Amino acid sequence: MWNGQFPRTVLALARPVNAVSKCCVDFDNYGLNARPPGTTRLKEHAMIAKGWDIEVVRAAFPALRLADEGIPRVYLDAPGGSQVAARVIERMSEVMLKSCANEGGAFRTSHESDRIMGDAHTAVAALLGATSPDEIVFGLNSTSLIFYFSRMIAHDWRAGDEIVLTRMDHDGNVGPWVIAAEERGVTIRWLDFDPETFEYRYEALDGLINSRTRLVACNHASNIFGTVNDVCRIVAAAKAVGAVTMVDAVQSTPHLPLDVALIGCDLLACSAYKFFGPHAGMMFVTAGLRDRLKPLKVRPASWAMPFRLSPGTPSFEAQAGTQAAIEHIAWLGECFGGVSALAPLRERIVAGLEAATAYEATLMDRFLTGIVGVPGFELYGTGSRNRLNARVPTFSFRLAKRSPQEIVQALAERNIFGWAGDFYAYEASGRLGLRDKGGVVRLGLSHYTNLQEVDLAVEAIARLGD
């Protein structure tokens, strides 16, 4: 029951931090000097991540202190949903306590909701590199936003038109377009991936995209293989024929400094609950596409953004929490990315994600080094330690003689949290014949994971190997 207190402040967050060198990142070794496609970099900060202090980072996540029957929780379930930063919890509680009101009113709490909306849209624009908060739309989650936009975008598709979808995407960026295509009599062309490299077959693009192509939808980072895809290349090919481009960035946003201007896409979706915030989704939509769309809105709703493309009353608390999650990332930039707290938000975000990327490379290296030689271990994704810039820290695997469900159950008994299944990577799991075999085990590392947790997981998996 509410005791009149805000949740205990864990804000070491506000304190300046003397970062100590606990991990040494060799950018060349990990291939990190090559920037992943669609991401930006503050070049002068590329080496600053050496000061990463994982204990300081972990202190920002209250859930990391929880234990059950004395056994600490090891959260390797981040690709399904990350843990939440303390400032997010505080901000959301504060909104619900002090400013519960709809927007657009004459009174104080309603003004506060107006401010929350404005600040949250501005923060997401800074996160994604959008030029204006009017290019951001909040929704329940990415899937429902893609459904919503698909209805507006497919509005004028005709029989004989084509769209290109991929066999690697989460179904959230496939299913809505399949339904729209079926409704409009539009042909679907499929961009496949190479089952050896777990990368798109880019060489097929020329044969798939043509003057009839109305939409190309692809993903930035795979939620099953961890591959970071060259979305710039795909988007450029689609734009050359005037197709609408949709990038699913749900799995890249928590790990990489995205830049929608570099990607050049019309639409890009991400979800705050994957990047340390609450359950909410966001869609970036270019002003050009936005203004061509016939908005799916109720008649009295304002034509102004974001109302034009945000049906109904939004979750103000989720918007406030999303802004706080983005501030958490910016705080990483201040602590470990070498930027001042006074630097523009975008700069602090980029520096924070750059520092996180570098730290996560050490985690990936540890995992891949440790797991080598576990009998019967089969990784679904690139296992190269020299190309860590080609993946996010999401590892999917099988063991020869245990089902994925058995493995995650055995891990859960040690309080190690991971997922088994296909994670809605429906086409990919079908393509690899995994659907009827229980899929794969998926463990996700995050900037709050420590090396001991990686070792614990590796050791637990090794015990299960044959």
Ligand SMILES: Cc1ncc(COP(=O)(O)O)c(C=O)c1O
């Ligand atoms: C790559 C990817 N796309 C889309 C989604 C769906 O996101 P949401 O749950 O916000 O609809 C997920 C969720 O795991 C995902 O990993």
